[in-house]
Amino acid sequence: MATLHTAKQVATAFQREYAKTPAKLKVLDAFSGLAIATALLQFVYAVLIGSFPFNAFLAGFFCCIGAFVLSVCLRMQVDPEDMSGKTERAFTEYALAMCVLFLAALNYVG
Amino acid sequence: MALLFLHIQSVLSVSDIHLTVEDGEGVVLASHTILRGATLEDALTLEKGCSLKASFKPVLGSQSTMFLPQQAFLRVDSPSGTATVAVAARPSKAGDALIATAGHSALAAQLAPGPTRLSLVLGDASLPLGLEAVLGTLVLGQPAPGRGYKAPVLGPLPEIQHRHRQPERRANPLAPLTALGGVLALGAAFLLALPARLGANLKGFPAGGRAGLAALGFHAALAATLGTLALFWLRLTLLQTLPALGALGLVVNGTGRALAATRAPAAGGRKKAE
Numbered sequence: 320m321a322t323l324h325t326a327k328q329v330a331t332a333f334q335r336e337y338a339k340t341p342a343k344l345k346v347l348d349a350f351s352g353l354a355i356a357t358a359l360l361q362f363v364y365a366v367l368i369g370s371f372p373f374n375a376f377l378a379g380f381f382c383c384i385g386a387f388v389l390s391v392c393l394r395m396q397v398d399p400e401d402m403s404g405k406t407e408r409a410f411t412e413y414a415l416a417m418c419v420l421f422l423a424a425l426n427y428v429g
Numbered sequence: 430m431a432l433l434f435l436h437i438q439s440v441l442s443v444s445d446i447h448l449t450v451e452d453g454e455g456v457v458l459a460s461h462t463i464l465r466g467a468t469l470e471d472a473l474t475l476e477k478g479c480s481l482k483a484s485f486k487p488v489l490g491s492q493s494t495m496f497l498p499q500q501a502f503l504r505v506d507s508p509s510g511t512a513t514v515a516v517a518a519r520p521s522k523a524g525d526a527l528i529a530t531a532g533h534s535a536l537a538a539q540l541a542p543g544p545t546r547l548s549l550v551l552g553d554a555s556l557p558l559g560l561e562a563v564l565g566t567l568v569l570g571q572p573a574p575g576r577g578y579k580a581p582v583l584g585p586l587p588e589i590q591h592r593h594r595q596p597e598r599r600a601n602p603l604a605p606l607t608a609l610g611g612v613l614a615l616g617a618a619f620l621l622a623l624p625a626r627l628g629a630n631l632k633g634f635p636a637g638g639r640a641g642l643a644a645l646g647f648h649a650a651l652a653a654t655l656g657t658l659a660l661f662w663l664r665l666t667l668l669q670t671l672p673a674l675g676a677l678g679l680v681v682n683g684t685g686r687a688l689a690a691t692r693a694p695a696a697g698g699r700k701k702a703e
Contacts, residue, residue, distance in 0.1 A: 346627065349619060364608045415678070418674060
């Protein structure tokens with residue numbers, strides 16, 4: 320009971336503080352969630368149906384994981400409370416890294 | 430009939446040869462002894478699931494102790510001589526004889542059912558210390574369904590037929606289409622629900638002038654990059670895609686810098702206000 324109460328308190332506090340997050344960061348969070356959900360969907364498909372062709376599964380799965388990682392890195396760099404560098408440079412690096420990631424994934428998907 | 434010596438000067442000979450036919454449990458179904466210098470009077474039959482065991486003792490010259498030749502085989506040849514199965518003999522546990530055991534399935538995989546020639550090969554028959562002797566006729570019974578010898582018409586011999594890996598199990602086409610629909614639904618939810626919840630920043634889009642052109646060029650170049658990647662997946666090769674991506678990257682870089690420069694005074698004012 321106490322655990323449930325604590326969890327509810329945590330959820331309420333998280334919701335209250337997250338509402339203060341800038342819209343740009345919420346967009347990045349939503350995209351990161353989309354990437355993880357797509358990776359999870361592909362993994363469940365591979366487990367239930369099969370991983371044939373395996374190279375296509377690997378390409379799709381790790382492309383989603385890579386996109387998630389890059390989005391999280393961009394979020395850490397553009398966070399107003401923890402800005403370590405210029406936003407423009409961070410976004411340029413993000414775009415370049417995503418291009419390389421998609422190029423590699425498309426090359427491997429066959 | 431005398432034991433057939435193909436090389437009359439061989440000094441190697443064998444003692445009495447004992448041939449037994451056993452079933453799968455080791456029960457002896459038939460037993461024959463070929464005396465020195467003789468062959469089988471009647472044909473020996475080997476049915477499905479049985480094995481033929483030959484036990485003999487090679488001797489050298491007039492000696493009575495066992496001599497171990499370099500090789501000893503029990504050989505079964507097809508009547509036409511085109512197919513041969515040779516089974517190596519090994520010393521018995523007591524060490525007083527050589528034993529060769531040939532199973533019906535091993536013979537039926539290489540030889541057609543029917544009469545075959547049973548012979549003994551010791552050492553190199555072309556040398557004085559070699560011996561090749563025909564023991565008689567062995568009749569192979571019909572093999573188990575699907576396991577027998579199949580005479581190739583124009584294909585390779587059985588011993589060099591290729592065994593291909595079983596292909597992986599393929600899913601029902603409905604399953605990947607459903608998964609694709611799920612992924613597209615997620616993407617559509619992201620693109621449609623996001624502006625509804627967070628609001629699209631269209632009112633901040635530059636209306637015209639240098640900023641408007643830079644913004645249009647920047648977004649168009651990004652869309653063209655995605656289109657190039659899609660074309661790479663469908664049609665283009667890597668060497669065709671990389672120059673296009675390089676050119677588009679330069680456009681994105683230039684228009685992005687121009688757009689950022691037009692937004693810089695507004696961003697500097699906000700920072701000062703903070």
